[in-house]
Amino acid sequence: MTFTPHGKHLIAGEWLTGEGTFRSAPAHGAPHDFSGGTVDLVNRAAEAAEEAFADYAATSREDRALFLEAIADQIEARAEAITAIGSAETGLPEARLNGERGRTTGQLRLFADHIRKGDYLDRRHDPALPDRQPLPRPDLRLMQRPIGPVAVFGASNFPLAFSTAGGDTASALAAGCPVVVKGHPAHPGTGEIVAQAIHAAIQATGMPAGVFSFIHGDSHAVGAALVQHPLIKAVGFTGSLRGGRALFDLCAARPEPIPFFGELGSINPGFVLPKALAARGAKLAEGWAGSLTMGAGQFCTNPGLIVMPKGVLADAFATAAGDALAKIAPQAMLTDGIAEAYRAGAERAAGVATPVFEGVSEGRNALPAVYKTTAEEFLRDHTLAEEVFGPLGVIVTVTGEDQMLEVAQSLEGQLTATLHLDDGDMDLARRLMPVLERKAGRILANGWPTGVEVADAMVHGGPYPASTNFGATSVGTMAIRRFLRPVSYQNIPEALLPEDLRGV
Template sequence: MTDLTGRHLIDGTWTDGGETFTSDPVSGDPMTVCNGGKAQIDAAMKAAEAAFATYGWTSREDRALFLEAIAEEIEARVDQIVEVGMAETGLPEPRLRSVELPRTANQIRLFANHIRDGDYLDRRHDEALPDRQPMPRPDLRMMQRPLGPVGVFGASNFPLAFSTAGGDTAAALAAGCPVVYKGHPGHPGCGELVALAIHAAIEKTGMPKGVFGFVQSNSTEAGEALVTHPLTRAVGFTGSFRGGKALFDLAMSRPEPIPFFGELGAINPVFVLPAAQSARAGDLGTAWAGSLTMGVGQFCTNPGVVILQDDADADSFVEAARSALSDVQAQPMLTAGTAEGYRKGVSSLSSAKGTQAHLDPSAEGRNAAPALFEVAGSDWLADPDLAQEVFGPSGIVVRASDAEQMLDIARNLHGQLTATLQMDEGDTDAARPLVPVLERKAGRVLVNGFPTGVEVAGAMVHGGPFPASTNFGATSVGTLAIRRFLRPVCYQNMPEALLPADLR
């Protein structure tokens, strides 16, 4: 069993630095954690820049072996990671042991295989045409090259899959970019254990010491320093809209702006079409309630809004959802701040014009209970605040007066991570006008099922138009995520000896 220290990992050395803070676990003893700031970020970023001189030119095979070593080292620590993660976050053992940790290791291995394949490099070659008239053409070769050091922020709701060795870190390391990671204060012990695994993989594979830096922090200083540091070439972020937007603005206001890939959440609307509503309204209401409360509603793809047509079948949907949600007990949220934010969001919905509450979501302290509201489509369209994300197990049913109002609701949506159509065979004509609208609103459009559960695969898109994310042309899940940390470089008339190895 590894003793946790609450320290930073900078240039291959575990070090103190900054004041300290005390963690706030759901159970067990709190730990004292170093609260890093500008000085620690500066040291880690300088080490990352020094490492890039080597790591940015490693072979794809060497980086693949490094990634695989990280996955192996994480799996070797599974028991302690799960134990500490459960205590810090309140997440159940099956979620951490059987879902999130395997997903974390598997997506790292997915990137190892992806870079071995080499297609991501998008290599192109236009041979010289010295005799072309009226002017000759030079020899042109192009490929994707790594940006340099990348800053990554840990996510509160995924202590493994979107945190220390999560998708952003894996994609950046696969691309050839060193990573400086700002730990999330909600799970500092879990973060340290995974950082230990990465450190062990660095030593096992002989990678440069500064290729991964880990800075614990419970203040805004470290995050702001990470975004504004002149050596930072890009940032990956998963979190709240308010925090992400503030960091995005910092990235854009730098003397040299950098890409800020922020995944900021969404309400992930579900449109129930007439034939499906008539045939299975009750079943859909029950299934939606299950998705809504999964993980205490703390998924960025949580389907917080359902739009259906106002009729007797809509009553059946609402009653089935209310019945299922009333059986769900209050459960602890990831942090006390998350629970307080949930209560404020529910209170705002309760006081909004035209909303009707079907459950009493009152809960104390860090716990949260489900909330269910309904509202007429006209009131929804009149009040943009109803479309704000409430992070937690709260859902709202919007009763559209007809198909045209349902389409108006779709047109008035902000950018989303997902949009879902619940439909049966008879709904094709009803779906046809919705699909082109939803395609422009969401990064992933799905039919039937619910969006919670993001498959880690080559075709996955986890992102969407603003405010779901800050860069609609990117994804934070799937192999395409690697492109965020690459840029195309053209080599003109370059001697072969000076070309990157993958272009020779």
């Protein structure tokens, strides 16, 4: 299947134009023009979502599951075209996009299975006790209900799994919430063809047209209008700390503040404990180099910081890492702006730490850069604790266990934290675990954090600035909880209760 974008917005079943155009900047191939988003389109999309909400929230879990599966089927029907335009726009290799497409359709089918089971509803029933003394107890029933229309922002680094039909959209639709997506301007054609797939699924399953809308946008005004619209009840976002914090503040400043579920920034520290470093330092260095440079380092779980005991073993680790990095070929970054920001981050790091390996990055291509510093310098200068989006890593050496704990305690919230340990490291690991539990949403042992399993037990989130809501996850079935709220029904006649609560 070939695909040429028409550059329009999908608003409640209609493909519309906005005001003006913007041109895509693909990594290769011809650019395309896309209609610019407007506040009027945001209004129309939000109003359509609100109009569709009551009917969509009342659909059965089976009907919503079939809808999610239909979206997955329609995406797969466009597989070749999605890979072609996704690779052209982002520079990501075909194999990566094929895998990401499988993850996207897998998420949709996972949520279909999840809502069929019904456990997420958390149904509870306290029967009436009319004879209880000193006062009778009323009949009380509780279940989770969808919150209303949800806004979703596409991510630059995952054009499929964290964008138009990604985890935020899948979990919101599974919960019974209509969705308005603001597509990312880095991959507008990819977003548009996935929106076409969702539109086809709406038609095939008879869902309300307003259950999904897609708005192109290369301006901050469209995003601001979306999060401030009074009919939008929650926001899902994956992106930069600066952009996400600005939208978070807008959500909080609304007359009716709404939850902003933003994934913003993380350096994903790894702690190499003494016995592990002595036993397999070179192997760990090679593994770190591979994880650090995977996808040109453009993963939110990229392990940008590694902490280990000072000494000849740390020096050997740095040498081995540099040797492994020297074999890495240049990789295209997602946008020219991301490439420029990466180079600027490397320059900042070079000003405060000692280079281990510095590739010369030019244009949109990136080569890795790794720096080494002491715990004293790291604790003195916060610069090295800030995320640099790209294949940049920092090695921090410590003089003992207490200093390793001090480095861990100094960190801000993280998506992940990793312990590299052997049996002889357990005592130090026990000291680190309570610290890392407060710092990260996912703790790993003897692995690398790149690659996030989509499963019931996954948490992809963490304390700020890793995310804006430490109690939520954007990956895994628990992500549905973001778009639900508990409602208690007291002495409500059976016929008035939601279908899923009757007879409970």
